[in-house]
Amino acid sequence: MGYSNGIVSAQGKQPLVSFGVISDVQYADIPDGRSFLGVPRYYRHSLLVLQRAVQSWNEQKLKFVINFGDIVDGLCPKAQSLTAIKKIVNEFSIFDGPVYHMIGNHCLYNLPRAELLPLLNIPSHDGHAYYDFSPIPEFRFVVLDGYDISAIGWPKDHPNTIKALKFLEEKNPNSNKNSPNGLVGLERRFLKFNGAVGKEQMGWLDCVLHDATTLNQTVVICCHLPLDPCASSSESLLWNYDEVMDLIHRYNCVKVCLAGHAHKGGYAVDSYGVHHRVFEAALECPPGTNAFGHIDIFHDSLLLSGTDRMESQEMVLNC
Ligand SMILES: Nc1ccn([C@@H]2O[C@H](COP(=O)(O)O)[C@@H](O)[C@H]2O)c(=O)n1
Ligand SMILES: O=P(O)(O)OC[C@H](O)CO
DSSP: OOOEESOOOSTTOOOSEEEEEEOOOOBOSSOOEEOTTOOEEOTTHHHHHHHHHHHHHHHTTOSEEEEOSOOBOTTSOGGGHHHHHHHHHHHHHTSSSOEEEOOOHHHHHHSOHHHHHHHTTOOOSTTOOOEEEEEETTEEEEEOOTTSBOSSSSOTTSHHHHHHHHHHHHHOOSSSTTOOTTOOGGGGGOOTTOOBOOHHHHHHHHHHHHHHHHTTOEEEEEESSOOOTTSSOGGGSOTTHHHHHHHHHTOSSEEEEEEOSSTTOEEEEOTTSOEEEEOOOGGGOOTTOOOOEEEEEOSSEEEEEEETTSOOEEEEOOO
16 A cells, blocks of 8 residues: 655644545445446445545644534435444544534435534534635635535425526436536536535625635635536536636635545636646545645645545746
């Protein structure tokens, strides 16, 4: 089993703070399988990847951890959903520090928001799952709720479900709304397993970015769904990634966007110099391999040190 991958030091500089990252654990107590497109998925082994991640993060004495969503797979038998989610949350809780979770489509296949958010300790009002935190005064982390407008997770008669279903009806002609058949290029994101950031959340994001600018903070955006077409497949993007990025680009404080969902992982720097890093999925690690990492934050850069399948990445911040 390989461990440290790629870049291992930042010229011996001391980071301001370091945190752990993992995405798409998608645990289920079921035999190995494959995605719709045939990519192998190791539903039981992903628990071992998480356990090795927590052990490594504790050994490195990281300050906090961010989980980028999809802790349990949609194929988990429904009678086992609660037990499986509690099992994974419990594994995260072995980390000696705060763990910040976000919701993904697979979490929502297993439990409705009302049950899920308290288990994930997500601060919530009216079932929304966006929040921010500031681990050190110089940096602000903004966790977006990519399934705010979504056909999964809200009650069937909730206005957000109705809005999402209407949107999918307009944008995706297939009877299976998870199928991108016939959709071209970036239109291929209009799938039921994706979602959008709603109007109220956009207003909240605007206020947070304004406040961060006033406080001279550097902002890192976290969302289960990727926000940049060059860092992700079209099929994995947030429905309104373009609107969200237009807002983000109005501020100079956002330097990095981190995401999951697109299991292969990806990296790109957009035309405004914002770094987009999508994390490789823990679910797709063949037995004995890993996909987790930690990020060292410096004044002028973020350094991701990945293990095995998670590529390392230096992200130099343009100030
Ligand atoms: N090219 C594709 C990809 C997916 N689907 C549908 O989405 C569901 C989830 O896909 P996974 O990759 O997570 O397995 C899948 O069951 C299909 O219904 C599709 O139609 N075409
Ligand atoms: O969320 P999943 O596991 O169904 O996979 C989503 C795909 O990676 C998006 O293209």
